[in-house]
Structure formats: structure tokens, C-alpha cells
Amino acid sequence: MQATQAKPTINPKLVVPFVNSVRNVFSTMVGVETTVERPMLKPQPVPSYDVSGIIGFSGEIVGSVVVSFQREAAIRLVESFAGVKLEPESVDFADAIGELANMIAGAAKKDLGGLANISTPNVIIGQGHQIARLKDVPCLVIPVSTAVGNFAVEVCIKQVTKAS
Amino acid sequence: MKILLVDDSKTMRSIQKQVLIAIPSTEFAEAGDGVEALNVIAASGKFDLVAIDWNMPNMVGHTLVGKIRAKDRATPLIMCTTEAEKQRVVDAIKAGVNNYVVKPFTPDMLMEKVKQTLDRCAKAAA
Numbered sequence: 001m002q003a004t005q006a007k008p009t010i011n012p013k014l015v016v017p018f019v020n021s022v023r024n025v026f027s028t029m030v031g032v033e034t035t036v037e038r039p040m041l042k043p044q045p046v047p048s049y050d051v052s053g054i055i056g057f058s059g060e061i062v063g064s065v066v067v068s069f070q071r072e073a074a075i076r077l078v079e080s081f082a083g084v085k086l087e088p089e090s091v092d093f094a095d096a097i098g099e100l101a102n103m104i105a106g107a108a109k110k111d112l113g114g115l116a117n118i119s120t121p122n123v124i125i126g127q128g129h130q131i132a133r134l135k136d137v138p139c140l141v142i143p144v145s146t147a148v149g150n151f152a153v154e155v156c157i158k159q160v161t162k163a164s
Numbered sequence: 165m166k167i168l169l170v171d172d173s174k175t176m177r178s179i180q181k182q183v184l185i186a187i188p189s190t191e192f193a194e195a196g197d198g199v200e201a202l203n204v205i206a207a208s209g210k211f212d213l214v215a216i217d218w219n220m221p222n223m224v225g226h227t228l229v230g231k232i233r234a235k236d237r238a239t240p241l242i243m244c245t246t247e248a249e250k251q252r253v254v255d256a257i258k259a260g261v262n263n264y265v266v267k268p269f270t271p272d273m274l275m276e277k278v279k280q281t282l283d284r285c286a287k288a289a290a
Contacts (some may be wrong), residue, residue, distance in 0.1 A: 028268040029179070056173020081177050083182060092174060099173040102219070103267050115249060120172055122222055 007042055008138035013113065015039050018065075018142055018153050021107035025100065026146070030081045037143040042154060046137060048073070048131060049151065053101025054122045060114030063134050063157030067101040073149025080148075090118070092132070094123040104153060114159050139151070165190045166210070169216040170201040170228065171244070176267075180215060180244070183271040184278060198223025202231060211239055216261070218252070219246035226259055233260035240285040242277060244269075246277060 019036050023109040026034045048068035055065045069077065071088065078096040079085045098121030105118055124131070133139055133156040140155040165187055169177045177194050184190060191209055195201035197220040205211065214232065218225040229241055242263045243256045253264050263281040265274055 025268045028270045028273075047168040082178065095173055102173070103246055106219075107248070107266075107268065109246070115251060118219060118246075120219055135198050164239040 006132070010039055010041060010138075010140055014140055014155050014157070016144065017108035017111035018104065018155055020111070021104050022142070022144055022153060024107055025103045026077075029103065031163055032077060032079055032080055032098075032146050032148065035145045038054045039140055039142045042139040042141040044133065048129065048154065050125070050127045050129075052124045052131060053097045054124065054128065054131065055105035056102050056119035056122075057105075057109075057157050058119070059116040060160055061109075061112055061116035061157050062160055063104040063137055063155075064131075065108075065157065066131055066154040067097075067104050067151060068154060069097070069151040070149045073146065073151055075152075077146070083097060086097035088125060090155070094125065097121075097123045097125075111158070112159075165209075165212045167191070167194065168193045168195065168201065168204060168208075168211045168214040170195045170198065170214065170220070170225065170283045172196050172220040173217075176217070176244075178285070180274065183274050186275065187278075197221050197226035198225065198231070201228055206234070213240045213242065213278065215242050215244045215278075218243065218256075227256060228254065229259040229261055238289065240281045242281045246272070 005026050022034055028033050050071040051074040052066050052068040057063050075088060080091055101121050109116055137156050137158045142153040144151050167190060169180050171177050181192050193204050195204050200224045216225040216228055240260045243261045244265050246267045248266045256264060262285055263277055265277040
């Protein structure tokens with residue numbers, strides 16, 4: 001008899017911290033109103049948007065959080081964040097994307113229920129890129145819309161059981 | 165006033181400068197990680213305030229605080245970071261920071277925390 005695998009479900013304990021952090025980051029530091037859409041599980045591998053900031057998690061929580069933007073949304077949101085228009089090919093643009101991802105992941109981290117370390121950001125810029133994740137962890141996608149375009153927070157993390 | 169901004173994000177340092185430039189007669193120095201910060205301090209002498217991020221390459225902010233405090237107990241240090249867990253704040257204070265501001269912050273929040281830090285340290289020194 002074959003064992004059937006349970007279908008992955010959305011963990012609400014992951015949704016709320018990231019919804020709150022998106023709203024907080026964008027209202028305090030970017031000055032742009034965000035609308036958080038219905039979260040979903042992302043089948044892999046499906047391309048993210050065009051510009052992605054990646055934060056790794058280690059410690060009691062492992063995995064990665066990716067904040068992925070439509071290209072035009074990234075350009076406009078970075079301009080609001082940095083106070084100056086930055087070319088997407090520039091190091092400064094990648095830096096700004098990385099810092100947005102850092103703040104979204106970092107602000108959510110304290111409400112996830114474990115002490116974790118986060119990496120310094122990595123940024124990928126390019127249409128149709130795919131990001132490999134932990135293979136046994138569902139990837140939760142929280143779509144966000146703004147007046148200047150869309151982005152998504154992709155949460156692929158799990159709590160590690162402490163050794164007794 | 166001389167302020168050293170230590171953060172691996174140039175964007176964040178720029179935002180901090182845009183806020184803190186409102187403090188009269190302020191000059192800024194910058195560093196992208198703890199190693200660079202120590203070099204800047206060695207080369208430039210005393211600062212009136214050092215704002216330090218936690219997560220940086222080469223040397224994390226918590227370690228940098230310890231290294232600064234090993235030689236200088238007086239310079240006001242403020243941690244400016246996304247790390248908001250209680251244990252992190254406790255660790256930073258034990259290492260020697262005078263205040264803590266959590267990202268994301270509004271300009272008013274940052275300015276208030278910096279002024280609070282400078283006031284506290286001035287009173288402690290008096």
C-alpha cells in the first residue's frame with residue numbers, strides 16, 4: 001500500500017509577520033501604499049518577477065525569503081526609497097533592492113517564533129530567472145500590489161527542531 | 165558634530181544622512197562593514213556618534229561594538245538594525261551600545277533616537 005503525502009497548506013503563522021513587515025517597510029521608508037493580495041503556494045519551478053532580493057535564514061529557522069519585483073515597479077519603488085532615480089544596471093540599484101529585502105525579512109523575523117540569523121542580501125536582476133529553494137519546504141507567495149506595479153514576497157522557510 | 169555611519173547598504177547610509185543632516189554643523193564619514201569602520205576610526209580620530217548596523221560582511225555590528233568599546237567607553241554608539249528580538253537588543257546593550265533603533269524607521273524616529281542617545285551620553289559624562 002502506498003503512503004499518500006499530505007498536500008502542503010499555507011501556514012498562517014508565516015503569513016502575518018510578512019504582511020505586517022511589508023506594510024511597515026513601505027509605509028515608513030518608501031512612502032508607498034501597498035495592497036497585500038491572497039497568499040498562495042507556489043509550484044516550483046516558476047519564474048519570479050524580474051528583480052529579486054534574496055535573504056537566507058539560518059539557526060532555528062532555515063530557508064530563504066525572496067522579495068521579487070516587476071522591473072518597472074522596482075525602478076519606481078527604489079526611487080521612492082532612495083530619494084533618487086537609479087539605473088537598474090547600477091550597483092546602487094541592487095543595493096537598494098537588497099536593503100528592501102533585508103528590512104522585509106528582518107522585520108518579520110522576530111515574529112516567526114525562533115531565533116534566526118539572516119544573511120546579507122543577494123540580488124538577481126533578469127527576466128525569467130528562477131530561484132532554487134529547499135526542496136521539502138512549501139514556498140508561500142504573498143503578492144503585493146502598489147500604484148507603481150507589483151511585487152511578491154516568497155517565503156520558503158522552516159523551523160528546525162532543537163536537538164534535545 | 166562628526167557622525168560615522170556603518171552599514172553595508174549605501175542606500176541606508178544615504179537615508180540616514182538625509183535625516184541627520186538636519187543636526188547643525190554635522191559632518192559624516194561612512195563605512196560598509198566593521199573592518200572598514202575600525203580603519204576609519206583609526207584614521208579620523210574621535211566621532212561624536214557612531215551608528216552601526218548588525219548584519220554586515222567581514223565583521224558584524226555586534227563584534228564591532230565590542231572592539232570599539234575595548235578602547236573607547238565614551239563615544240555614543242547607536243545600533244540601527246532589523247534585528248529586533250529581545251535577545252539581540254540585550255546582547256547589543258551588553259556589548260556597549262547606548263541606544264537601539266529598529267529598521268524600518270521614519271525620519272522622526274531616527275532623529276529622536278539619535279538626540280536621545282546624545283543627551284543620555286552628555287548627561288552621563290557631566
